[in-house]
Amino acid sequence: MSIEPSAAVPVLLLSVRDEYTGRRWxxxxxxxxAQPSAVGGLDLVAGGTWLAVEPGGTGPDAPAAEPVAACLLNGFGTPASETARLSRGELPLLAARGGRIDTLDLDRYDPFHLVVVRxxxxxxLSWGGGNGGxxxxxxxxxxxSVVLNDGPEGLAENRTASERIRLLMAxxxxxxxxxxxxxxxPRPLPGAATADEAWGTWLPIVTGDGLPLDAPEALIQRREFGDGRIWGSSSISLLAFGPEGVRYDFAPAPMAPGDAAWRQVEL
Structure with a gap:
């Protein structure tokens, strides 16, 4: 996340979705x-999303005049009861349309961090779970700013107990x-024709910076944690908020060198 109030494009968001590679989306x-103006990737398992964008406007379907995006990260802490658990994937949609997260029965959600961007x-917004949390x-x-599964700058009250995961995030x-x-x-204005034109020298960094997928510092990653399942990066989202509106560029991950997989998402 980059925030520069005096810049031509004041707010920039990079979101990399990490998930078990077998989860369909x-x-x-x-x-x-039920929320026709919302745009986001669809989790085909639970029906929600990891990143929702409401472009804003004045039409009948617009929940607010200004654009809003909400990005979800799984957190650490006390899980919700299996019998009462709700999917965290509904939270970005609620936040993007201006709903209040603090009025929910949060005990029904596993720990999370929700980045709400305007x-x-x-x-x-960070929730660590547990009654009385x-x-x-x-x-x-x-x-x-960097927001991790351990929270903003890795300083959430509830953090991972795994030294390996903590070191990888750091x-x-x-x-x-x-x-x-x-x-x-960069100055990623909505009218730029391609992601390369919009994001300039940041784009090669975003797509992995040439690091191997199993490097400790890899942004675009693929890791085996010993349980037979593979954890890895499945997509990359770049959002820019400026006076001309929102620009949203998206690509699946990982990408091969020279892969022209980026597309500008229509809002």
Whole structure:
């Protein structure tokens, strides 16, 4: 996440979806008849999404005048009861249309971090689970911020107990923060013809920076954790919020060198 209020495009969001590779999904689209203006990728297992965008507007289907995006990360903490559990995939859709997460029965959701993005900034809502738990809220500061499964900058109250996972997240965050800071911040205006034109020197970094998928610091990753299932990156989303509206570029992951898989999502 990059927030620069004085920039031509003040708010930029990079979201990499990591999931078990066998979990089926569909690319971003208008998948929810009950919320027709929402755009996001569809989780074909639970029916929700990991990233929802409401483009804003004044039409009858627009829930708000300004655009909003909401991005979900799984958290660590106390899981919900199996008999009462609800899918976290409904939370980005609710937040993108302006719904209040704090009014939900959060005990029915596994731990999560929800990044809610608007043209003037972003806020992270974090839930660690457990009866009597609380929903933490944090406005992200100006500059670059990294939100991990351990929360903003890896400092959530509830964090992983696995040293291996903690070290992998820390290596990933340190490498890519330095890489993005070393390059000029892009101006991804909605009218740019291609993702290359929009995101400039950030795009090769976003697509993996040339690192092997099993490197400790890999952004686009593929890992075996010893249980017979494979964990890896399945898609990349780039969003830009500016005076001209929202630009949304999407690609499946991983991509081969020179792969022209990027497409601008129609909002």
């Amino acid at each position: 569909s690319p971003p689209g208008h998948h929810w008849p 043209p003037d900034g972003a806020r992270v 609380r929903l933490a809220e944090l406005d992200l500061p100006t500059g670059l 290596a990933r965050a340190a490498h890519f923060r330095a890489r993005f800071e070393a390059e000029p911040r």
